[in-house]
């Protein structure tokens with residue numbers, strides 16, 4: 050079997066890369082092991098223009114936010130699903146300093162940070178003595194709908210192998226690659242945190258970050274906003290279900306869920322929510338983060354037939370569509386990849 054591109058991984062990166070390559074008429078095959086703990090399966094899907102306690106504007110957001118909205122709308126349209134919704138963040142101030150910081154940000158004229166006029170609007174659901182503000186626009190990518198829908202499409206086209214990719218079977222000598230009876234012009238790794246096991250890219254400065262979240266049933270809580278007070282409560286596709294999280298842990302022994310996260314999150318929820326809730330799931334996974342918080346996109350400096358789309362860290366939902374398109378345009382039209390993201394900034398390390 051001959052194809053243009055073999056893609057390893059069908060997280061959000063492999064999904065958009067296969068989508069854009071097919072749009073350009075390229076034949077693809079995706080190999081994915083369907084792991085339940087991949088971050089794309091447990092992410093909230095939030096596409097947020099500001100980040101952290103200081104509400105810092107996210108890298109490339111003015112380009113990325115409209116691009117992400119359009120990209121999810123387009124793939125959703127093709128698959129006849131809703132792949133993205135606008136869900137602005139109601140930010141409840143946890144302490145006076147955070148409120149002060151928020152107000153100061155509004156006074157700078159920031160286009161994403163706004164006052165929320167109806168301060169008592171959420172009184173029946175939440176305890177919040179210090180008021181709230183609004184971050185908008187914020188989007189939620191519905192990965193729980195999108196990933197299986199795209200997977201089914203690939204399966205129907207015989208373009209997905211559900212198995213572990215075994216690198217020992219890869220023959221990457223010459224200018225094509227061969228794998229278990231398959232010949233491809235290129236192989237592109239979209240394998241998330243497992244790329245640091247990959248002999249071609251393991252020297253890149255990956256810094257995996259562990260994240261845990263809960264899924265809770267909260268009957269009666271309106272699902273049109275994301276609620277934030279230190280942690281986030283994010284409406285899921287199914288009515289009354291909410292994603293709650295997340296933790297950011299740099300030092301960890303394994304990727305498993307911990308009792309400590311569950312207990313402390315439940316405690317916070319009990320104090321914050323005025324209405325009953327029931328935890329129904331506890332998830333955990335590793336974000337493919339990088340030391341300098343920028344992605345790895347492009348082709349290996351020595352092996353031009355081997356590429357990567359990875360390192361999306363905490364921002365895969367917004368960055369993956371943008372860089373999947375950029376990598377596709379690079380491959381098809383030789384257009385450049387953004388300098389900060391181009392994996393060739395590590396050419397010396399990769400050549401070792």
Ligand SMILES: Cc1cc2nc3c(=O)[nH]c(=O)nc-3n(C[C@H](O)[C@H](O)[C@H](O)COP(=O)(O)OP(=O)(O)OC[C@H]3O[C@@H](n4cnc5c(N)ncnc54)[C@H](O)[C@@H]3O)c2cc1C
Nearest residue numbers: 058060061062082088089092094095214241260364365366
């Ligand atoms: C708790 C949590 C919350 C998050 N929330 C958000 C959020 O709200 N917004 C946001 O933008 N980002 C969020 N993220 C980050 C986001 O999930 C990641 O940036 C993104 O999912 C990375 O996607 P990926 O496709 O690069 O990797 P992955 O999701 O890891 O996908 C890689 C795929 O490749 C498969 N694979 C790997 N190796 C092999 C192999 N050898 N053979 C076969 N298959 C293989 C894996 O099983 C997986 O399916 C969150 C992450 C976590 C952990």
